[in-house]
Amino acid sequence: MLRFVHISDSHISTPDFAHYGHRSYPNFEAVVSAINALPFKIDFVLHTGDVVENGAAEEYALAKPLLAQLRFPIYYANGNHDNSDLLQRELIGIHTPNERYDCTFSIKGVQIAILDSSNRRDHTGILTESQLEALRSLCTSEGVPLIIALHHPPVPLDTPWLDSGWCDSNGELCGTMLLENWQAFQSAIAPARARLRGVFFGHIHHACQVWNNGILYCAAPSTFGQLASYPEQRAPQPTPEQPIAFNLVSIDGEQVIVRQVAIPRPATSAA
């Protein structure tokens, strides 16, 4: 049995940084406490990106001691709000950062591949041709159970603002949340569907599960704040009344269980 906690989009900045009345830092403190208080052991924590808000060194310096309080190992995907170099140096301990932060590791016979989907130009997501080539080599039909993680959603979610973009208050078209080359991603992973236990992502600030072509796609809610994602919804809409949360994933043979664990916002979260 492999168990992990999937968290995402913590957006840590200053201790007082707030959006729609809630502070990201005390929210994340509450999440760390809740994970540490789980009455059973997990194998690791997966953070699918946007650890910090602006990719700034001071933000990673604030986040680091809080993340160090976790009593389980943590693995990261690089998000569009992250700085890949600082994420690798400050949180992962890589002295000479890679251009893109991809990694693979194995725990209890399950292979986990984390991909850096951040487009360095803007907030959209893309995988390079060399990343797709590596993914094709990884995703053969034969092999051990496999998990893939990345920040941007690699599957359409029946929500126009996520799938096709939206206009901001100035009428400027914002890029899509959907991974730009999601079809190439899906083609690359398809041969491994029988051993692929799930594709885990964040970015959308909303818990969501999709069953597509025999593969489970699963988004973690944000530990900061959620956004509504409904069919026909054409612009992002904060839902500050929703609690912060994380996903608890159990993998036993071919069975995958995803539980969402909601946490009351701490009193200190209110801005």
Ligand SMILES: [Fe+2]
């Ligand atoms: Fe993001």
